[in-house]
Amino acid sequence: MPQTELRFDGRVAVITGGGRGLGRAYALLMASRGCKVVVNDLGGAIRGDGPDTSVAQGVVDEIVAAGGEAIANADSVATPEGGKAIIQAAIATWGRIDALIHNAGNVRYGSIRDISYDDFKSVVDVHLMGAFHVVQAAFGHMCDxxxxxxxxxxxxxxxxxxKNCxxxxxxxxxxxxLNNVAALEGEEFNVKSNVIVPSAVTRMAEGIDISQYPPMDPELVAPVVAWLAxxxxSVTGEMIASIAGRIARMFLAETRGVYRPSWTIEDVAAACEQFHDKGAESPKVLDFGLHGHVDHIGYSFAMAREGVDA
Incomplete structure (x- = not known):
C-alpha cells in the first residue's frame, strides 16, 4: 500500500542554527511539506564569531521561492532574552509554535587541562544553555x-x-x-521531546580526513528529524541516532545488579565483575525508558525487600 505523505500544513517550526548544514536541510524539507519555518541563525564562523544575517535569509529566500513560508531570525540562543525573542518571532508572525528543533552550535576545541574558560563557556552557552533558553520559551505555548x-x-x-572537546x-x-524532563513534563499535554544524535559531513568536519567516509549528507538525517517533529x-524521551543512512535508538541501560544487605569495600571489589556483567539474555540488561526514575527505584527496592537478586 502507498504510504500517506506526512505533511506539516498549518504547523509552525522554529529551527535554531537553520542557516547551514543540518539545520538548513531540516528547514528546506519541512517547508517543502507545508511547514511555516523560523530560520534562526547568527551566520557566524564555526567558533561563533562574525555574525552574518544573510545566511538565515538565504534559506528563507529558497523556501519562499519554492512557494513556502519562512522568516529569518538572528537572535542568539545563548541568552534567555534571545531564546524568548526567537520563539516570539514565531508567535508574532503565525500565532503559534508547534515544533522546536535546537540545532544551533559552535566548536572550540580544548582539553580539560588546557581549555580557556571563555572557550569552554562559549560552547556550553550555545549548545546547552541555548537549548534550555528556547525550550523554556516554547514549552508553555506548547502545553497551552x-x-x-x-x-x-x-x-x-x-x-x-x-578527546579535546x-x-x-x-x-x-x-x-x-533536559530531554527526559521535557518529555515527562510534557506527557499530559501531548508535548513530545526527543534527541537526535546526527552524523553528517558539514563544516564541522573541517580538518578531518573524510576520504573514506560513505555518503553522509545532511539530507540523510533530515527525514529523521522531520518525523520527530x-x-x-509515536515516541518521546528517546535518543535516535542517524549516521550514513543508519537509524538506531540509543539508550541508557543498567545491568541486573547485585544485592547484599550490607557491604564492605572489599565486598564491592569482589563483586565488581558481577555487577558489571551484562549477561547474554534479557532481563540482565534493563532498559527502564522514560519512567526510569521510578522504575529504577522500584526494581532496587524489590531486591532489598526480597533479600535476593531480583
Missing part, C-alpha cells in the same frame, strides 16, 4: 495548545565522549537530562 514537538541535538561525542561533550550529554511521531 495541547501540542508540541521538541527535538534536541546531541552527538556521539556527548554520548560516548571524545570537553565543552562540547558536556553540552551534548546535558541534552539527555511531526504529529505522527
Amino acid at each position: 495548545q495541547n501540542f508540541g514537538r521538541i527535538v534536541l541535538t546531541s552527538s556521539i561525542g556527548g554520548v560516548y565522549g571524545n 570537553v565543552n562540547y561533550g558536556i553540552s551534548k550529554s546535558g541534552m539527555i537530562g 511531526h504529529e505522527a511521531c
Whole structure:
C-alpha cells in the first residue's frame, strides 16, 4: 500500500542554527511539506564569531521561492532574552509554535587541562544553555495548545565522549537530562521531546580526513528529524541516532545488579565483575525508558525487600 505523505500544513517550526548544514536541510524539507519555518541563525564562523544575517535569509529566500513560508531570525540562543525573542518571532508572525528543533552550535576545541574558560563557556552557552533558553520559551505555548514537538541535538561525542572537546561533550550529554524532563513534563499535554544524535559531513568536519567516509549528507538525517517533529511521531524521551543512512535508538541501560544487605569495600571489589556483567539474555540488561526514575527505584527496592537478586 502507498504510504500517506506526512505533511506539516498549518504547523509552525522554529529551527535554531537553520542557516547551514543540518539545520538548513531540516528547514528546506519541512517547508517543502507545508511547514511555516523560523530560520534562526547568527551566520557566524564555526567558533561563533562574525555574525552574518544573510545566511538565515538565504534559506528563507529558497523556501519562499519554492512557494513556502519562512522568516529569518538572528537572535542568539545563548541568552534567555534571545531564546524568548526567537520563539516570539514565531508567535508574532503565525500565532503559534508547534515544533522546536535546537540545532544551533559552535566548536572550540580544548582539553580539560588546557581549555580557556571563555572557550569552554562559549560552547556550553550555545549548545546547552541555548537549548534550555528556547525550550523554556516554547514549552508553555506548547502545553497551552495541547501540542508540541521538541527535538534536541546531541552527538556521539556527548554520548560516548571524545578527546579535546570537553565543552562540547558536556553540552551534548546535558541534552539527555533536559530531554527526559521535557518529555515527562510534557506527557499530559501531548508535548513530545526527543534527541537526535546526527552524523553528517558539514563544516564541522573541517580538518578531518573524510576520504573514506560513505555518503553522509545532511539530507540523510533530515527525514529523521522531520518525523520527530511531526504529529505522527509515536515516541518521546528517546535518543535516535542517524549516521550514513543508519537509524538506531540509543539508550541508557543498567545491568541486573547485585544485592547484599550490607557491604564492605572489599565486598564491592569482589563483586565488581558481577555487577558489571551484562549477561547474554534479557532481563540482565534493563532498559527502564522514560519512567526510569521510578522504575529504577522500584526494581532496587524489590531486591532489598526480597533479600535476593531480583
